[in-house]
Structure formats: structure tokens, C-alpha cells
Amino acid sequence: MRAITIPDSGGPDALVPTDVPTPAAGRGEVLIEVVAAGVNRADVMQRRGLYDPPPGASSYPGLEVSGRVAALGEGVDSFAVGDEVCALLEGGGYAEEVAVPVGQVLPKPADVDLVDAAGLPEVVCTVWSNVFMTANIQPGQWLLVHGGSSGIGTMAIQLAKAVGAHVAVTAGTAEKLDFCRDLGADILVNYRDEDFVEKLREGNHDHGADVILDNIGAKYLSRNVDALAINGRLVTIGLQGGRRAELDLGTLLAKRAAVIATTLRSRPAAEKAAIVAAVREHVWPLIEAGVVRPVIHSRHALDRAADAHREMEASTHMGKILLLTA
Known part of the structure; x- marks a missing residue:
């Protein structure tokens, strides 16, 4: 073969x-x-x-x-x-x-x-295992997806909306953000010239994200924690932005939040x-x-x-x- x-x-x-x-x-x-x-x-x-x-x-x-x-x-x-x-x-x-x-x-x-x-298979299993089985997103909660127009991002938008959650996404072009909007995304952030922490707070009355699905890693770690809601869950599934970063545990404690890192392939x-x-x-x-x-x-x-x-x-x-x- x-x-x-x-x-x-x-x-x-x-x-x-x-x-x-x-x-x-x-x-x-x-x-x-x-x-x-x-x-x-x-x-x-x-x-x-x-x-x-x-x-x-x-x-x-x-x-x-x-x-x-x-x-x-x-x-x-x-x-x-x-x-x-x-x-x-x-x-x-x-x-x-x-x-x-x-x-x-x-x-x-x-x-x-x-x-x-x-x-x-890969995108559905990744999204379901992380956003639903691990982070336990609920109807009415907010999901922030980095890379909303990717394979994983497009599936995360659809599944979150299907269960009654709200979705914010980041992407690098207006075309990609329009594509995410058509799939149901509520808040659209161009990461090249907008701050996703500020845009999220502006768009959902300072609530923040109950769940964040992140494929960037170190580069976004501190800002992701800033973006979390009280009792929020940050799930990191990729390291496109590096492996090492400082984490303010005080912010995490104040929010009673969690940082979770997972892989699927090696399970x-x-x-x-x-x-x-x-x-x-x-x-x-x-x-x-x-x-x-x-x-x-x-x-x-x-x-x-x-x-x-x-x-x-x-x-x-x-x-x-x-x-x-x-």
C-alpha cells in the first residue's frame, strides 16, 4: 500500500x-x-x-x-x-x-x-473531552476559543452553541471572524490588533470566560487567567506560543479557577x-x-x-x- x-x-x-x-x-x-x-x-x-x-x-x-x-x-x-x-x-x-x-x-x-x-474524529473527540467532559461547560456559560476558525475552533463553536452556551473567539483576519460569526460565535476578537481580555469583558458585562480552550500555551497564560470568570476553567491543549510562563497564583486563587493541560493522542x-x-x-x-x-x-x-x-x-x-x- x-x-x-x-x-x-x-x-x-x-x-x-x-x-x-x-x-x-x-x-x-x-x-x-x-x-x-x-x-x-x-x-x-x-x-x-x-x-x-x-x-x-x-x-x-x-x-x-x-x-x-x-x-x-x-x-x-x-x-x-x-x-x-x-x-x-x-x-x-x-x-x-x-x-x-x-x-x-x-x-x-x-x-x-x-x-x-x-x-x-480528532476535532470532535478533542472538543468533547476537553470542553464538556473535563471543563463541564453548562448552558448559559461563556466559552472562549482561541483559533476559532481552525478545525477544532469551528467544532467548538458549533457544539457549545448546540448546548446553549455563549462563544467568544479569537482569529487573525476579518474573513475568519466573519466565518466564526456565521457558525454562531457571539464575540469576535482580532488578536492582531485587539485585546481578547478587554473585548470579552466589554462583550459580556465583565463576566469573563467560564471555559477557555487554548492552543497557544505560554504566550497567553497570564492573559487567559485574567480572562477567566469566577470558578473558570482554562484548558490548554497546545503549545504554539511556547512551554514556559509565569502564573500569578493569587489571581487564580481569587477566582477559584483551574488551569488544566491535556493531550488526546497519548491517552x-x-x-x-x-x-x-x-x-x-x-x-x-x-x-x-x-x-x-x-x-x-x-x-x-x-x-x-x-x-x-x-x-x-x-x-x-x-x-x-x-x-x-x-
Whole structure:
């Protein structure tokens, strides 16, 4: 089969289409014939040599796919060969086939194109696990999403609005902010020339954010804490703005607030299965009802993965970037 390998870390051209052995479905696994794979910031970091796969995971990039079940491993009876599915991966999605633990496989939602379904697993599981399962956002509360026009951002806006929360977002252009508004965002902040702490306070009567979903890290840490409401929860899921920063514990104590840092890729399979099960129970009905949808920016052929990474690094996209195997 064809897969995208990374013989040496580097720029987008470090992604090399290669003929590799086809995986087999082990016990408790599903072999998926991949139709499309989602491109994520973690893939870019892996290509640069900054984010190694967990032990035992495929060395090929790719954390989510859609496709058809090609084979079932021993002990799997919840899917059948030919079923249309999508799946959350530890790696290996940039390939024509991939073996996945059955607990991380989801049926393709009704009325969602099979290709577009590749843009769902990573973002939905990330948003649901962090904003809902960890931060426990409630109807009427405020969510601040940094990078509102990203794949994760567009899903966070939709899911928060679907449960009756209010949403503030940051983004770097007027076009991206308009896109976020169309998805339901209430407060729009251009981070290039506006202060999100001030804009949030102005927009929601000095309440602040009950939950912040942050992919920046150190650069925004102190301002995120300033933006939190009383009993607020800051959930950091990325380090695009660095790893180290000072934190004023006095401000955190005064607000009775929490700072939480999480990752999804390195979690044990049992935890991922629990997240996927929660997504299937709570989010899949919203998608099938048309309340929430995958937001797809562009599609590239698998062999043109380098172009997809260039597009992601240019940060011009709004929604998900996909790779197609055919």
C-alpha cells in the first residue's frame, strides 16, 4: 500500500509517499480501507521532529480517517466488512489502510459524505473531552476559543452553541471572524490588533470566560487567567506560543479557577474508547440532525501531503484540510 513516511524531520517536503507493508487487524482491531485522512497541527509537529508518536504507534502521520471496514480482528463483532466508518488514531492515517482499536471506530454519521467524515474524529473527540467532559461547560456559560476558525475552533463553536452556551473567539483576519460569526460565535476578537481580555469583558458585562480552550500555551497564560470568570476553567491543549510562563497564583486563587493541560493522542486506549463512546452518544445525534457539521476547507491527494502541510502552516484555512487516497 501507499503511505506518507517521514525519513528525516524537516519541512513539508520531508513527507515522502512510499510503498509500505499493509497492516493486519490484530485482536480487537478493525482494518480500515482509508478514503480520506484529516490533517492536524500535530502532524506538522511530528514532521518537524517535535512530536513523536506514542510507543507502539505507527510512525506514519495522521490522527483521523474515514473509509470502509476491510477486515475484522479476533473478538470484533460490532462492525461488518464494508461498513462506512471514521476513526480516531494514534498515527498511521496518511495511508491507504490502517488498523485501529475497535473502541476508537465510529459509524459514519448519516447524511455526512464519507470523505468529509474524516474531518470529524480528532476535532470532535478533542472538543468533547476537553470542553464538556473535563471543563463541564453548562448552558448559559461563556466559552472562549482561541483559533476559532481552525478545525477544532469551528467544532467548538458549533457544539457549545448546540448546548446553549455563549462563544467568544479569537482569529487573525476579518474573513475568519466573519466565518466564526456565521457558525454562531457571539464575540469576535482580532488578536492582531485587539485585546481578547478587554473585548470579552466589554462583550459580556465583565463576566469573563467560564471555559477557555487554548492552543497557544505560554504566550497567553497570564492573559487567559485574567480572562477567566469566577470558578473558570482554562484548558490548554497546545503549545504554539511556547512551554514556559509565569502564573500569578493569587489571581487564580481569587477566582477559584483551574488551569488544566491535556493531550488526546497519548491517552490509554481505554480512555480514548470512553471519549469515543461519549461522542457517539452525545455528538453523533447532533450531526445526524444537521445541528453540527464538519467544516471542510480543502482536499488534497495523498501524494500531495506536502501541499496540505504548506496550507496548514500558512494558516489561511478555515476548517479542516483533508487528504484523499484516490
